[in-house]
Amino acid sequence: MNLKNQILNKDILDDNELWAELKAGDEQAFSILFKRYYGCLLQYGNTFLPFSEKVQDCVQDVFTDIWVYRNSLSSTVVVKAYLLSSVRKRIVRLQQRDRVFNKSKSVDAIEFLFDFSVEHRLVSDELTAGKVMQLNKVLNVLPSRQKEALYLRYHNSLSVDEIAVILNVNYQSANNLLHRGLLNIRKEWKGDLTLLMMLLMNWI
Structure with missing residues (x-):
């Protein structure tokens, strides 16, 4: 099986299978998870720091830590929830460090700033x-x-x-x-x- 087919086969794996392969050191599995969730995580991060380059840094740092510390990661995580939680915590730490919040404040203090806009595609009248x-x-x-x-x-x-x-x-x-x-x-x-x-x- 050539490299292209191997990548395509991995791309159809579910999150749990990719997570297991990532933990085993598979760079392709890591890359697929990154591509699968990068946009979602950026959007979530922007609900706290709208349109900030710092959000991109936070998301990339989360994935960097996952790769570096993959051997110590739990095998039983809900990948999407884990990634969202990790980005949220990192943004809180960033805001605390930059004194946006007092250091005494916790993860609960973060403010959700997103303005909802319901999709208009289904609007017919x-x-x-x-x-x-x-x-x-x-x-x-x-x-x-x-x-x-x-x-x-x-x-x-x-x-x-x-x-x-x-x-x-x-x-x-x-x-x-x-x-x-x-x-x-x-x-x-x-x-x-x-x-x-x-x-x-x-x-x-």
Whole structure:
């Protein structure tokens, strides 16, 4: 089998298989995971430091550490959640170092700054377009932690357990953030709940 075919075969491996091969020192597996998640991690990092070159540095540093310390990494991680959590922690440390936050503040102090913009591809009439504008407005006035929890749940398709790990809270606290966020949205939502869920699933 030539090198091109080997790379193509690895590209269809799932995260767990690639993680195992990465830990064994496989550079191709590392490269595929990097390409698979680099854009997602940049987008998440930009929710804390919008359009900052420092975000790129943080993401690249996370992958560098993964490669350097691969032998000591856990074999049983949810790769996407692990990467998101690692980027989040590194950005917090960067902000603490730069005195954006007092050193006494923890990972919980980081502010989620992302402005939601629900995808317009599925909008087929003026009424639905109005609902999209309404949902964007409601989402963007939610408390920071609720916004972040909803972003991780609907935009990144993470489980409550995975969200809890990223936010450094227990399962119940993560579930409460999601529940309160949805309650706040529904208080302001006038219309079909099916449409609401469809729009939530199409955040960008």
